[in-house]
Amino acid sequence: MPSIDLNRFEAKKVSRPVKQAKSDGLLALLSRDLSFGKKELDDKKKEYLYLELSSLLQAGINLKSSFELITADQQKVKDKELFITIQQAVLNGTTFSVALQQTSKFSLYEVYSLQIGEETGKLIEVLQDLAKFYQNKIKQRRKIVAALTYPCVVMTTSLGAVFFMLKFVVPMFGDVFRRFGGKLPWITEKIMGVSQALENNFFRFVSLLILLAAFIISARKTEPFRRISSKLLLRTPLVGNLVQKIYLARFCNSMRLLINARLPLLRAIALIKQMIAYYPIESSLQKIEDDIMNGKSLYQSMQQFNIYPSKMIQLVKVGEETNQLDYFFGKISEQYLEEVEFKTATISSMMEPLIIIFLGLIVGVILVSMYLPLFQMSNSFQ
Template identity: 40%
Template sequence: MEIDVSGYKKKNVKNSKKRKEFPIIFKGGVNDKLKMIMYRELKVMLKSGVTLEEAFTLLISQYKNKKLLSGLKRIKSELLKGKTLVYSMSQVKFFTPFEINSLSVGEQTKTLPKVLEELELFFEKKNKLKSQIKTVLTYPTFVISITFAVLVFMLRNVVPMFQKVFRQFNSDLPSLTRRIIYISDNFSYFLLCLVLVFVVICFFYFKFRDNASFRRISSGIILKLPFIGSMVKAIYLSRFCNALGLLLGANVSIVDSLSFIKEMIIFYPIESSIDGIKKEIIKGKSLTNSLKEYPFYDNRMISMIKISEEVNQLEDMFNYLASLYSEEVETKSKRIGVLIEPIIIIVIGGLVGVILIAMYLPMFDLSKILNSN
């Protein structure tokens, strides 16, 4: 049975607009790990025959996160008034349209535990992807911070100390030494320029981040970056396939599923393609031929979707593709980590080495003069 949730979707979009225009009751979000645990526990309780009101009473007693607690109490309050679970959860702002609409399908088809299980798996995969990205970025960020601190120390303390010694010799300094001393003398100015550049970049980002042209150009640059670009693409393709697998498994139509994905995945190549794909499907085109029009969706994905359309197994194929891209992200993240470490060590060694060589060059020149005398 295929469920039409277009009416509820329109209502939800309307509510999402209000969130931008009016103050939000529950500001901020709840992290994916907490949502994963919440959906898992709610699923287990419902399968055990616990009522929704009792389930939320138990959930409230288990969590300490203030935002989540406020939301759970609001949901319980609405349930006690006789409202549905979907309506109650829609009153809490940290649940996305994707979650609300998925649960709406579960309520209509009386498959709520199954939808809760799918949401649990969805947030588990999403949390795993985030953890992988954090793991890749943590080491380089730490090392770069230490490197910057070492460079600041050397330019502000070590180089001026050598400079005092050089003044006593009254001899011409090598070109490299003069340049390092110039950077040291004007370090505050260069640091100010660096901060100003950073502030300007942040200003332009926050000012134009919702601009379609800016998002198209920035996402295009990211996707073309060596190593990083292919990993970012795999991350968003994994989310795309994972979301479609969940929604199709809940008997949401392919057109409505794409609409939910547009609200859920904030990445320009996917968002900009959704409306076009929907139009082609409504005209009678297959999903495979619709996806072919957009280069972001790779040939492997399109070929496998074509096979699944022929045997009417789209849900299983999207779940398989989501796992495939998740594994690809994991492999790429490990590979990037292995490549970044030696590159960072070489860069750090090079910067520190250049400064030390620049400081010791005049010493070598002086020793030559002394030996010749």
């Protein structure tokens, strides 16, 4: 049976399949989840595939019959065709891992893990690990989205209301004030000035936003943009620390899976380097890989980079000394995931009242500034 040649992975040179897989849109661990037009299979479908397949194989059903059952359960034609293609490749003598690679719908992260599982007779365990990985990933993403949805909806709606007032309501009051003449209060003049500026520069502002969005889309994959944007994001209060822990949790969980699958450390780092789309970690892994080649330990190389907390480095040191890296990476990942969930819930609960208070003040100032001249005029008529 044809198999993947693991020797194609060299320490300083990434193989052609890895580069090709990267261009095809490999797993980016977080930021690629919502990308449009991606070629990989959806995370939810991967979780279903690995969970069902591991359960069926554990029950004693062979791979061919297991795939027939999974394929029959598919509702979408594209998914059914994909699983039929994998099934036919396996029936023709191709290993399961290579069959997945040939579809270009799965990352090398999964392909190499599954190949190690096939070679060591631990395919079911690897399938269960992959199912748990995607299950946790989906669960984490759902919690983050659920925690931030309400504040974002409130913010968007409130800003829309403020924009409507400045664009339409304030100018109407302004026309009334100009007819009556007289000296307007300071705050009213300022609000009317903001409204007039919005009126005069509305299309310029929209054009600027479009140009900014186009620039970000075109430059987001360049190294200078990724380096600068990641630094700015890390320095953002609350959000920076949250994003750092999300990616560190993904990194640690990926290392746990690959090391647990008996993949050599250098090859595991080379794979993860191709999959992580977070510049601080991605750029550090090349230096870490070179240092390990020159005889340094993993924890010594990680100490050079601020992205890795000192506590994490100490646990990695213990893992290297006791030959339990996979166990400690798993513990670190679990700890960071718990912190992410707690901080996400905390930020969400903090944002809701702060947004309401902040936008309430803005709306209140606008209303007071508009009604204050009316009160003055009513007093002058008495």
